[in-house]
Amino acid sequence: MKMQTPVSDRVETKGLVYFARMLDKIRLKARGELPPDYFVGMDDDPTMFDARCTRFLGIDYNELVDRTLKGRSDEEILEWCFKCGRKPSEEEIKIWNAFLLKRGWRDEASADLQAAKKREGLEDRDDIQTWVDLHDVEEGRTPRPFCCG
Structure with missing residues (x-):
């Protein structure tokens, strides 16, 4: 399969x-x-x-x-x-989206994200700032910067 x-x-x-x-x-x-x-x-x-x-x-x-x-x-x-x-x-959804898309960036999940980057050999990748960025990179996508429009 x-x-x-x-x-x-x-x-x-x-x-x-x-x-x-x-x-x-x-x-x-x-x-x-x-x-x-x-x-x-x-x-x-x-x-x-x-x-x-x-x-x-x-x-x-x-x-x-x-x-x-x-x-x-x-x-x-x-x-x-x-x-x-x-x-x-709508406001709760905006808050959820911002929370999830920024998870691992300057919060209590940052240390775990850094450890995961190290395990994957990605500790030098400054473009991986969040868990979502890491997922994207691991799956072959280019991380996109978070933008509040």
Whole structure:
């Protein structure tokens, strides 16, 4: 089976970053196409992006998996999340997006990001400032600077 990396964390679904990546990982894992070293779902670490996203939306991860594997679009699944969990305001979505896209840059996740860069032999890459940047580089994409427009 051919392995495939998920879409970038930066891909937006109805303005929300990361959601498309989480669903892509669910689908790829179910098909046996997600590389085994990818984190998918919930565990004891509440700081993982999947855990943070499902808490932000007020939904159960296992219910999200079930809904995702029924073949719905990302937009339809997000609408389901809004109905069954919570629908964040535009301001909350902007705050979420900024938080997630900057994670690892001058915050409590910075040391872990630096350790991960070192493990990957990327400690000299100044363009990797966030976890999203690291994901992009590991998956063959060029990191983009965060921009508040």
